[in-house]
Amino acid sequence: MSVAGTIFLQSVDFIDAAYILAFAFMIYGMSGLTGPRTAVRGNQIAAVGMAIAVVATLLRKGEFNGSGTVILIIVGLAIGTAVGIPAARNVKMTAMPQMVALFNGVGGGAVALIAWVEYRHHFGGGWPLRSETFELFGAIVGSISFWGSNIAFGKLQEILPGRPIKLAGQSMINLVLLAICVVSAVVLAAGVHSQALFILGILVAAGALGNMLVLPIGGADMPVVISLLNAFTGLSAAATGLALSNPVMIVAGMIVGASGTILTNLMAKAMNRSVPAIIAGGFGGAVAAPAGPAGEAGGTVRSTSPQDVAIQLSYARQVVIAPGYGLAVAQAQHAVRELERALEAKGVTVKYAIHPVAGRMPGHMNVLLAEADVPYDLLREMDDINPEFGRTDVTLVIGANDVTNPAAKNEPGSPIYGMPILEVDKSAAVIVLKRSMASGFAGIDNPLFYDPKTSMLFGDAKASVSEITAEVQAL
């Protein structure tokens, strides 16, 4: 009986059925991610699907033939678990974009390594052309994704400068590298057997291309790039699935490829940028700014004190808070929530204006504010809040810069011209909390700061907000 049971569990039919169950779970789980209430369970269901897929794969006949194989698999899984769990547990919410970039990168790296092993395995022939084609595609795209994600991580972690790093003839170099990848792939698929060509022509050239693609991209565009690389890794995983004729890999990889593509477009649209323009790079550098308002840049800035701000806020009817990445860096979410409560106790209506790319990823700011228990219904998206600024007495801009920059509307010469912004300059008064006069992530000067309606409160956002709250409560 137990022998029959084992045979059944190891049968191709059973494993295929488990695979189908696995991707059904993943799709169902992902559809749960569409609503805040179902999202937690959705994610867990998807994780269960993944676990089913892994267990089914391990059941395969022959998997445990050599004890060496078992040990190696355990070692691999153990290392991955030992690295993955603490990384995911300890990462700060503000550092989430980097973490996603890193997790994405290792996925791409796995694809490239698997393709390499497949290539070695079939070295000397006997590899069906279709498998080889898909593996070569996977190797190129996986390599690009691995190296590109690492550079994105480096930029977001500020190990590398956020400004675009550009070489002369950059696009020419990229084209040449892409051509090397494609030509190598064609030559290899045509039946030339060369390890060196595979390693140099595919893995190294694609890796260099990944570096070159992301290095010239400015920090402000980084979320779009991570999303694009996420889609790339998904596609390369699907290609590996096609090469190995594994249905669950095909489905899971392709779904990520499709969803990543949509997300990339949504994000690019929110910034009024096209994906090709982002890839071409060169946005967000100090170099790009000279077209800006040289005259206005010399304008005067009015600074204010926490006491004055508290009085202004307390006597307002409606206050809108426009948070940005600076708020997250200062860990001021909880302080802001306190301020909101203090103002509400005085009968002031408080709303939060959330730009789609506030923070460093779409929805990043929502996560950060949710962490501080800000009620979901106080968060307003850009299109809902923009008509309200005219009726707003005071707008409090906390650590946001580029997403409030009126140059995006008024100055055709500005590098961010055309990007939809929070129209904070339409409210009766604007108070900007900022560490210093340094420009934003995109490195562009902000005329909002020189607007006569604007007053600036310099200092650490958390400390400033706490002082204001204390003053409001004392009034």
Add this chain to the structure above:
Amino acid sequence: MDPLVIDIAVLVLAGFVGFAVISKVPNTLHTPLMSGTNAIHGIVVLGGLLLMADSSGFLEKLLLVIAVAFGTINVIGGFLVTDRMLGMFKAKDPPKAEDTEAEGDAK
């Protein structure tokens, strides 16, 4: 039918499923979504597991162990991080549970 045709059919259909499922996600959930889909492409870990039994030689085994470790980091890290993020959306003031639900439906 040629197995390749079936595989490609599956690929195309999965692409449409991906589009259909994801285009409904509200802005708010984009970050958890990116991180959740990120975890799902960790499915490549299967590739490493599948090849392990047939691999020979030190280099191949080493590459596969790294690949499996990478894939596992991708899967476990991705799902855990997503769970942490989503937990923050969920952990709202218990007395206001009804409000939150109504809001969820309205969105």
